[in-house]
Amino acid sequence: MVTGKAVENVAVKLLQLAVTELPQDVKKALRRAYREETNEVGKAQLKAILDNVELAEKTCAPMCQDTGVVIFYVKAGSQVAGLDKVEDALRKATVKATEIIPLRPNAVDPFTQKNTGDNTGKHIPYIHWKIVPGDTLEITALPKGGGSENVSALGMLSPSQGVNGLKKFVVDVVINAGAKPCPPTVLGVAVGGGADIAMKLAKEALLEPLNQPNPNPELAKLEQELREAVNSTGIGPMGLGGKTTVLDVKVDYAHRHPASYPVAVLAQCWAARRASARIRSDGTVEYLTHKVA
Amino acid sequence: MKREMTVYRLRTPVSEETARKLEVNDTIYLSGTIVTLRDAAHRRALELHKKGKQLPVNLEGLAVFHCGPLVKKVDDGWRVVAAGPTTSSRMELFEADFIKNFRVRVVVGKGGMGAKTVDAMKQYGSVYGAFTGGAAVLAAKAIKQVKGVEWSDLGMPEAMWILEVEDFGPLTVAIDAHGNNLFETIQTKAENEKPQIYKKLSLK
Numbered sequence: 260m261v262t263g264k265a266v267e268n269v270a271v272k273l274l275q276l277a278v279t280e281l282p283q284d285v286k287k288a289l290r291r292a293y294r295e296e297t298n299e300v301g302k303a304q305l306k307a308i309l310d311n312v313e314l315a316e317k318t319c320a321p322m323c324q325d326t327g328v329v330i331f332y333v334k335a336g337s338q339v340a341g342l343d344k345v346e347d348a349l350r351k352a353t354v355k356a357t358e359i360i361p362l363r364p365n366a367v368d369p370f371t372q373k374n375t376g377d378n379t380g381k382h383i384p385y386i387h388w389k390i391v392p393g394d395t396l397e398i399t400a401l402p403k404g405g406g407s408e409n410v411s412a413l414g415m416l417s418p419s420q421g422v423n424g425l426k427k428f429v430v431d432v433v434i435n436a437g438a439k440p441c442p443p444t445v446l447g448v449a450v451g452g453g454a455d456i457a458m459k460l461a462k463e464a465l466l467e468p469l470n471q472p473n474p475n476p477e478l479a480k481l482e483q484e485l486r487e488a489v490n491s492t493g494i495g496p497m498g499l500g501g502k503t504t505v506l507d508v509k510v511d512y513a514h515r516h517p518a519s520y521p522v523a524v525l526a527q528c529w530a531a532r533r534a535s536a537r538i539r540s541d542g543t544v545e546y547l548t549h550k551v552a
Numbered sequence: 553m554k555r556e557m558t559v560y561r562l563r564t565p566v567s568e569e570t571a572r573k574l575e576v577n578d579t580i581y582l583s584g585t586i587v588t589l590r591d592a593a594h595r596r597a598l599e600l601h602k603k604g605k606q607l608p609v610n611l612e613g614l615a616v617f618h619c620g621p622l623v624k625k626v627d628d629g630w631r632v633v634a635a636g637p638t639t640s641s642r643m644e645l646f647e648a649d650f651i652k653n654f655r656v657r658v659v660v661g662k663g664g665m666g667a668k669t670v671d672a673m674k675q676y677g678s679v680y681g682a683f684t685g686g687a688a689v690l691a692a693k694a695i696k697q698v699k700g701v702e703w704s705d706l707g708m709p710e711a712m713w714i715l716e717v718e719d720f721g722p723l724t725v726a727i728d729a730h731g732n733n734l735f736e737t738i739q740t741k742a743e744n745e746k747p748q749i750y751k752k753l754s755l756k
Contacts, residue, residue, distance in 0.1 A: 304684050308686075311690040438664060492749065
């Protein structure tokens with residue numbers, strides 16, 4: 260049994276953790292990029308990023324003024340009672356987090372251009388549901404910044420282009436994006452399924468921990484190949500030059516229609532913010548991405 | 553690029569002579585007065601100038617920061633909470649006239665600017681300093697005092713915030729007064745690298 264109040268409290272905490280403190284794997288990847296960067300300007304940018312991350316964590320302030328559009332991924336155990344209260348609780352949590360952290364209000368009506376002021380609106384926060392066996396509720400908050408989202412791309416390639424077409428598409432997207440997505444970015448890449456499915460999988464790939472090879476050896480190889488390829492563009496941190504244009508590339512796929520070869524590329528800025536927690540049936544909470552005292 | 557990166561600690565107002573000394577890849581830390589201006593404030597400043605009116609602050613030698621800060625009201629004034637740079641290309645429409653009319657010496661933002669700004673910087677002696685995108689807390693830390701706010705009718709992010717800063721940076725000189733544009737150089741290099749990258753991926 261989960262109560263609306265418990266979900267709300269955990270979700271507020273997740274948003275706070277996400278915007279003020281990067282997960283360990285992202286911090287590690289940024290530090291490694293800093294150590295390995297040989298371009299002086301790129302290195303200085305990474306230093307500024309690391310200083311900023313540390314300062315945000317210490318002062319409990321959002322690490323970037325763009326605190327993103329709020330997206331939740333929910334893995335709901337099929338035995339969990341009270342799931343009907345989760346959506347309402349996540350909306351309430353978003354309103355509350357906006358006020359107390361604070362988050363920048365980022366939910367704008369696309370027709371009237373009016374900002375709702377509390378980060379909620381039609382379909383926002385967006386909730387991705389997955390029903391899984393068990394009696395726990397796992398929630399992930401993904402506050403997604405606009406600068407990196409704006410360089411996302413979908414290519415409806417010809418199946419005859421195949422994997423080579425995918426590789427070229429990814430390289431071209433990264434070069435076209437240049438400085439815009441606040442590199443070093445994390446790239447989510449997905450192929451197959453259909454236009455929407457590829458995009459959804461690409462974004463979900465951004466939730467995978469960095470610098471851990473894909474369990475599928477073929478995909479692990481492709482990820483490495485893509486990572487090396489885009490890092491040889493020289494775009495570098497903040498597009499000012501260097502060898503770290505991406506921290507990592509994450510690939511996923513779905514089987515495709517014989518006539519289609521959809522390839523989706525989603526970028527996440529250096530502030531690769533996410534936070535997850537598991538609420539157990541006895542009401543205890545385990546934070547999965549952050550250390551919580 | 554011709555030489556090693558040099559680090560400059562500058563105090564505003566910055567002279568034209570100093571601005572012309574800077575070259576792409578150099579690093580600047582600014583102290584003194586800087587002013588935040590986004591699209592709407594650029595537009596208003598140019599309109600006032602056209603009508604022959606004075607701006608609330610003389611911008612000559614100062615730095616303009618493309619930023620919509622998150623500011624909190626405190627007992628005796630304001631405190632800047634977060635102040636990362638916004639995308640500068642939106643200001644491309646105004647910046648050349650802005651440099652010409654007001655002789656600002658440093659423009660601070662993210663993502664770089666276009667050919668019109670590069671030309672104006674060369675002609676009048678200004679530079680573009682790239683501040684790390686998203687590094688909002690780092691920026692806020694260097695802001696020691698809010699000296700004033702003008703045009704608050706434009707809303708908090710769009711108003712003109714007059715700030716006293718200390719060692720505000722690092723700013724990477726990405727456009728200098730000699731016509732160099734680092735973002736463009738990097739972008740062209742990446743484009744030129746494409747055939748090599750394709751080849752390595754065994755693509756045609």
